[in-house]
Amino acid sequence: MKKPVLRKLLTGLVASLGLVATLSVQAAEPFKVGFVYVGPIGDHGWSYQHDQGRLAVEKYFGDKVKTTYVENVPEGADAERVIRTLAKTGHNLIFTTSFGFMNPTLKVAKQFPKVTFEHATGYKLAKNVGTYISTTYEGRYVAGFVAAKVTKTNKIGYIASFPIPEVIRDINSAQMALNKYNPEAELKIIWVNSWFDPGKEADAANAMMDQGVDVILQHTDSPAAMQAADRRGIFAVGQASDMSSFGEKAHILSVVDNWTPFYIKRVQQVMDGTWKSEDHWGGMAEDEIVIPAFTNIPDEVATEAQSIVDGIKAGTIHPFAGPIKNQAGELKVAEGEILSHDELAGMNWYIEGVQGNIPK
Amino acid sequence: MLFKLEPRGEHSKAMAYLSPLLAGILTLITGGIFFYLQGNDPLYALKTMLYTPISDVYGLTELCVKTAPILLCAIGLAVVFKAQVWNIGAEGQLLMGGLAASALAVNIIDIEGVWVLPMVMLVGMLGGGLWALLAAWLKTHFNANEILTTIMLNYIALNFLIYSVHGPLKDPHGYNFPESAMFGDAALLPILVEGTRVHAGILFALFAVVVVWVLLSRSFIGFQIKVLGLDASAARFAGFKDKKLVWITMLISGALAGLAGAGEVAGPLGQLVPQISPGYGYAAIIVAFLGRLHPIGILFASLLMALIYMGGEMAQIMLNMPLAITGLFQGMLLFYLLACDVLIGYKIKFPWLGTKAAASSAE
Numbered sequence: 001m002k003k004p005v006l007r008k009l010l011t012g013l014v015a016s017l018g019l020v021a022t023l024s025v026q027a028a029e030p031f032k033v034g035f036v037y038v039g040p041i042g043d044h045g046w047s048y049q050h051d052q053g054r055l056a057v058e059k060y061f062g063d064k065v066k067t068t069y070v071e072n073v074p075e076g077a078d079a080e081r082v083i084r085t086l087a088k089t090g091h092n093l094i095f096t097t098s099f100g101f102m103n104p105t106l107k108v109a110k111q112f113p114k115v116t117f118e119h120a121t122g123y124k125l126a127k128n129v130g131t132y133i134s135t136t137y138e139g140r141y142v143a144g145f146v147a148a149k150v151t152k153t154n155k156i157g158y159i160a161s162f163p164i165p166e167v168i169r170d171i172n173s174a175q176m177a178l179n180k181y182n183p184e185a186e187l188k189i190i191w192v193n194s195w196f197d198p199g200k201e202a203d204a205a206n207a208m209m210d211q212g213v214d215v216i217l218q219h220t221d222s223p224a225a226m227q228a229a230d231r232r233g234i235f236a237v238g239q240a241s242d243m244s245s246f247g248e249k250a251h252i253l254s255v256v257d258n259w260t261p262f263y264i265k266r267v268q269q270v271m272d273g274t275w276k277s278e279d280h281w282g283g284m285a286e287d288e289i290v291i292p293a294f295t296n297i298p299d300e301v302a303t304e305a306q307s308i309v310d311g312i313k314a315g316t317i318h319p320f321a322g323p324i325k326n327q328a329g330e331l332k333v334a335e336g337e338i339l340s341h342d343e344l345a346g347m348n349w350y351i352e353g354v355q356g357n358i359p360k
Numbered sequence: 361m362l363f364k365l366e367p368r369g370e371h372s373k374a375m376a377y378l379s380p381l382l383a384g385i386l387t388l389i390t391g392g393i394f395f396y397l398q399g400n401d402p403l404y405a406l407k408t409m410l411y412t413p414i415s416d417v418y419g420l421t422e423l424c425v426k427t428a429p430i431l432l433c434a435i436g437l438a439v440v441f442k443a444q445v446w447n448i449g450a451e452g453q454l455l456m457g458g459l460a461a462s463a464l465a466v467n468i469i470d471i472e473g474v475w476v477l478p479m480v481m482l483v484g485m486l487g488g489g490l491w492a493l494l495a496a497w498l499k500t501h502f503n504a505n506e507i508l509t510t511i512m513l514n515y516i517a518l519n520f521l522i523y524s525v526h527g528p529l530k531d532p533h534g535y536n537f538p539e540s541a542m543f544g545d546a547a548l549l550p551i552l553v554e555g556t557r558v559h560a561g562i563l564f565a566l567f568a569v570v571v572v573w574v575l576l577s578r579s580f581i582g583f584q585i586k587v588l589g590l591d592a593s594a595a596r597f598a599g600f601k602d603k604k605l606v607w608i609t610m611l612i613s614g615a616l617a618g619l620a621g622a623g624e625v626a627g628p629l630g631q632l633v634p635q636i637s638p639g640y641g642y643a644a645i646i647v648a649f650l651g652r653l654h655p656i657g658i659l660f661a662s663l664l665m666a667l668i669y670m671g672g673e674m675a676q677i678m679l680n681m682p683l684a685i686t687g688l689f690q691g692m693l694l695f696y697l698l699a700c701d702v703l704i705g706y707k708i709k710f711p712w713l714g715t716k717a718a719a720s721s722a723e
Contacts, residue, residue, distance in 0.1 A: 034677075040683075068677055070677060071682070074635050075633060076629065077627075078669075080557070081557075081673065082677075085673060085677055086677060088418075089677060099537060100539075103631070111555075123535060163536050165535050193526060348535070
């Protein structure tokens with residue numbers, strides 16, 4: 001009779017020891033987060049800002065979280081292996097930070113159902129894949145307002161990358177501000193078909209200035225246009241990171257991506273088990289779009305610009321508040337209404353006031 | 361003087377084969393020292409780079425995925441380089457192959473049939489082959505240096521591909537993002553091992569190795585190619601048509617690079633994207649020389665090159681090293697190879713070793 005009891009005791013002891021062991025292992029093992037970047041972390045633009053978010057995650061969580069990054073990952077056949085290796089080496093949450101990683105992320109996610117993935121700027125969701133994007137159009141609206149106020153020639157340059165919804169949306173947002181605050185002003189758009197090409201961006205900036213443009217907005221990542229504007233004594237708006245140091249006299253504001261709050265929130269959610277797959281849009285209210293400072297503009301313009309920022313944060317101002325007409329003059333959004341999320345997400349038409357056509 | 365180089369008189373066959381091995385060992389040692397200076401355990405770091413990526417079945421299959429395009433480009437280069445025709449344009453030929461294959465594949469997405477895949481591959485080979493013939497034509501008709509024309513054609517091919525993927529081949533349902541639609545199943549290369557990405561492209565590459573080996577060492581045309589490479593005027597004197605040989609070798613090399621490109625879009629990618637090659641065509645040049653322009657040597661050199669690519673990724677993930685590590689290892693390998701190749705034609709003498717050595721060498 002004694003023996004089984006002893007055995008039971010022993011098994012219980014062993015089991016509890018094992019439990020303690022696994023528990024302590026879990027406690028000691030940090031939560032691993034991987035980041036996949038399309039560019040070098042030193043690009044001072046897109047990948048740089050994501051890496052700033054990663055560093056902030058490390059600082060915030062300390063020993064509890066370990067992060068890994070892989071930079072310069074081509075948006076080709078290699079991406080899938082890099083993402084898979086991160087998943088296989090025990091990373092619990094993986095951020096893939098460029099559009100070209102969409103299909104590779106989804107393929108790997110299917111094979112690793114227990115790993116959580118977050119893909120930036122894409123449009124495909126899965127059970128363990130969420131997407132995220134920052135609503136840069138909010139910043140672009142403020143930039144449009146300031147440009148409308150400071151322009152003397154009423155010609156505003158806009159360096160655009162690719163005709164994808166995100167970029168079309170931001171052009172429209174700047175035009176919304178022009179329509180409201182200076183209907184005389186006109187956008188001059190040049191497509192450079194690149195996210196980062198200092199040579200082309202500078203060429204575009206110079207071509208615009210030759211046409212009499214005196215404020216330049218850009219949806220590309222290099223500070224080349226800012227530098228060109230500084231040389232010729234006109235104004236420019238920075239993009240992605242704070243570009244004030246590149247144009248002492250030209251810089252009026254920068255629309256900065258701040259991924260820190262989003263990354264900290266997502267890491268916490270996955271650790272707590274409260275994460276859900278969703279398409280996240282974050283902007284000024286979430287501190288994901290930040291305008292660090294207004295420089296080189298009159299105080300009253302800066303004050304009004306700040307009040308627009310505060311309004312967007314509070315939700316009292318929306319860049320795409322009706323009435324909105326398309327280029328043909330047809331009413332798309334009635335007065336008192338706001339352009340829907342789905343319309344914004346797939347935007348492929350210009351609003352009234354934008355000149356020219358979207359390249360096909 | 362520390363040491364002297366003395367001409368051997370005759371090329372050393374042993375050194376020709378030992379030189380790549382020696383270069384490999386020197387690269388490992390220098391790499392180890394580099395890791396040590398970076399504060400890593402050199403043995404662990406080398407293991408992470410060169411063993412961990414292939415330590416399981418999946419890793420081995422990935423090695424095949426990565427090797428296939430490099431091997432196809434390099435084996436084609438072996439043929440042209442043997443003829444002393446310097447085709448630096450495998451990259452552009454690969455891109456044109458991928459582009460041509462995609463142009464067909466996205467237009468027949470809904471069509472099923474066993475002929476679809478062979479057609480896609482064939483069109484890819486045609487794309488790469490015709491692109492190479494452009495340089496061959498410039499060389500034979502205008503005496504244009506093929507090194508320059510092929511390099512320039514690389515940039516034209518790249519921009520043509522980018523134009524196509526932003527324009528006519530763009531996915532109509534892809535929100536204007538620069539990607540083609542995903543290919544239909546009939547146009548995709550079959551997967552060899554379930555649950556991995558290893559596709560039939562590696563079989564094409566291995567088949568090409570055998571064909572090129574037979575061509576170069578067992579066929580009359582291979583003999584002509586080699587004679588042309590060794591002495592162009594002798595080849596002409598023997599009645600070999602050197603212009604025709606330039607066309608043939610360029611066509612073979614371009615078609616194989618084109619097949620590599622078709623294999624990428626119809627293999628691991630499954631669609632056309634702006635970036636289908638991280639520079640396979642350029643890496644293949646190093647591989648061709650590292651492999652002594654011999655098919656078997658090239659096979660091993662391609663595997664090594666693919667491993668270095670994968671090791672660079674692993675070093676980033678496991679050791680937090682920068683990506684530059686990949687380029688560093690590739691560069692060291694080529695550097696040491698060129699240095700060691702001196703030993704094929706020369707031997708090292710150490711005058712300070714004393715009279716005995718000097719006497720024995722004088723005999």
